[in-house]
Amino acid sequence: MRGxxxxxxxxxxxKNDLVSVISSYMPLEQRGRSFWGRCPFHHEKTPSFCVNGTDNFYYCFGCHKSGxxxxxxxxxxxxxxxxxxKLLAQKAGITLPERGENDENVRRSKEKKEKLYAILKDAAHFYYNYxxxxxxxADKFLLYLGKRGVNGATVKKFGIGASPDFNALPAYLKRKGYAYEDMAEAGVVGEKNGRYYDALGGxxxxxxxxxxxxxxxxxxRILEDKGFAKYVNTRETAVFSKGSTLFNINNLKKLKNEVGVKNAIMVEGHMDVVSLVAAGFENAVASMxxxxTKDQARLLKRYTDTVLISYDGDFAGQKAAVRGLEILKDEGLNVKVVTLPDGMDPDDVVQKQGKAAYEAxxxxxKPLIDxxxxxxxxxxxxxDTEGKRKFVAEAMKVVRESPAAAEREDLLKEIRSMTGITYESLKRDLENAEQPAPVKAEIAPIEAKEKNLQAERYVLASLLFSKKYAENFQLGEVRFTHPVHAEIYDYLAECKKEGKTPKPNVLYDIVEGEDRAELSAVLALELTERRDYDEARYFDDCVKTLKRGNxxxxxxxxxxxxxxxxxxERRKELVKRLMESVSALNRL
Ligand SMILES: [Zn+2]
Known part of the structure; x- marks a missing residue:
């Protein structure tokens, strides 16, 4: 199984009880046989994420993820x-045997990545020790850090270091036994005319x-202005992509696990994060x-629901940032914007006005919309009349983005006080601009094919969960047409042959990729309460439907x-079989 x-x-x-594992990431509430919570994989207000603790699988009725x-x-x-x-084995105290990797490419790329991680870790130690x-x-760097309020504990927390020059790091890593090519692939050294140098030298x-x-x-970060870029990041590598990385996410995760996180503060630069953390704002993060990006928004969403945007206090920068913030909102994060005094960054505020001022x-x-x-x-x-007209037109667009009626009302009142235009007139504008709701397509009648699909699902689910009413069903009685159902059928046949009780969650090892959706649809039937009809009779009906279809x-x-x-002669034989099938159909 994948090695x-x-x-x-x-x-x-x-050994890893599903309910307790999931509970360690999010709250679950027991209702009847199942546990429910707000889905961690899509944004929602009411719980539709359901965990079956008996058969150890989950299913989301909203986004249909299951596993x-x-x-x-x-x-x-x-x-x-x-x-x-590996992670789950560690949690349960299970020692994993050496893997018989069957896929050579997977093994090689994994080995390569591990080598890059090792180089990066050794480089970090080298810089830190220097x-x-x-x-x-080196003391000059310490002096600079001290001026920004970054003390020994914070240096240690981030593993901050310094590069002495362009040669020391490649030489050190070479002594450690790494090849120059691998150092270059890890992004820590550059190459020019066959000479390798520290990519972040000095x-x-x-x-x-x-x-x-x-x-x-x-x-x-360079200390003295010598005409070089102030900040330089390692180039993108096999283990580093700017768009899916957030600086300080490791500490935010730790914070969440230890004491919980109310929100995250998003700032512009790495040094802003470091000095905010030094000042006690440990929940600061920065993009690269x-x-x-969407990836960054999703990453952040794993650890918090609310993000406070605290970009530098120059208006042009903030205005440009608004568009990027939509991405956070789209992923279901509650976005608020912190307004800093003009020309100041978060660090300036903390240094010059104190921690309490920044806290205030x-x-x-303000909410993003405001x-x-x-x-x-x-x-x-x-x-100016023209300016006011344009402002109102743009402002109404913002109001229309807001789904909540109460919020819209507040916004209209705000626009009223900004412009002096009456509330009624603004409201009329808003209503006139609303698009008529699209006419819902008529629900197509359930066709025979759909009915057959439902019946296949129900019969398979009943067998997988060893329902009493399905005890007398003979596996060979019907054929399953859907390819995923055929796989489930094969698994059931195997269980039967070996005299084992089926374990539904084993199917997550067999059915992968896009086929998971259909598997989910089958397993989800177990999560639906079906008190309103007789299960046994429904099962018989489904079997009949399948036989009829066959x-x-x-x-x-x-x-x-x-x-x-x-x-x-052969035609006679075929007609005879045809007549038999027809009468069997009539008997159903
Ligand atoms: Zn979901």
């Missing part, structure tokens, strides 16, 4: 199958660590100097065959 023995996977699944304990950990941690297996070496140049070094506590890159600014952060109105107000000259298809085939058959 692991079936028994080990089985042990990992049985077992391994897929849950893969999804929520953003890691692959073998890392999830910063504390007592070297005159800079203050801040390691970028991912949510799995692995060093993936570095951010280098690019605009925010965080407290008064912030947008602010931006509009500062963009257009409301005193016979109808057989009759169709036999009819075609007998029509085209030229040999009289």
């Amino acid at each position: 692991y023995d079936e028994k080990i996977i089985d042990e990992i699944k049985s 077992d304990v391994i897929s849950f950990v893969m999804e929520i941690e953003g890691i692959d199958f073998s890392d999830a297996v 910063l504390k070496s007592g070297d005159e140049a 800079r203050l070094i801040i390691p970028v660590i991912n949510q799995m506590n692995q060093v993936v890159a570095f951010c280098g 100097g690019t605009s925010l 600014l965080l407290e008064s952060a 912030f947008k109105l602010d931006v509009l107000k500062r963009t257009y000259d409301i005193g 016979l109808e298809r057989e009759i169709e085939t036999l009819t075609k065959l007998s029509e085209s058959e030229t040999d009289i």
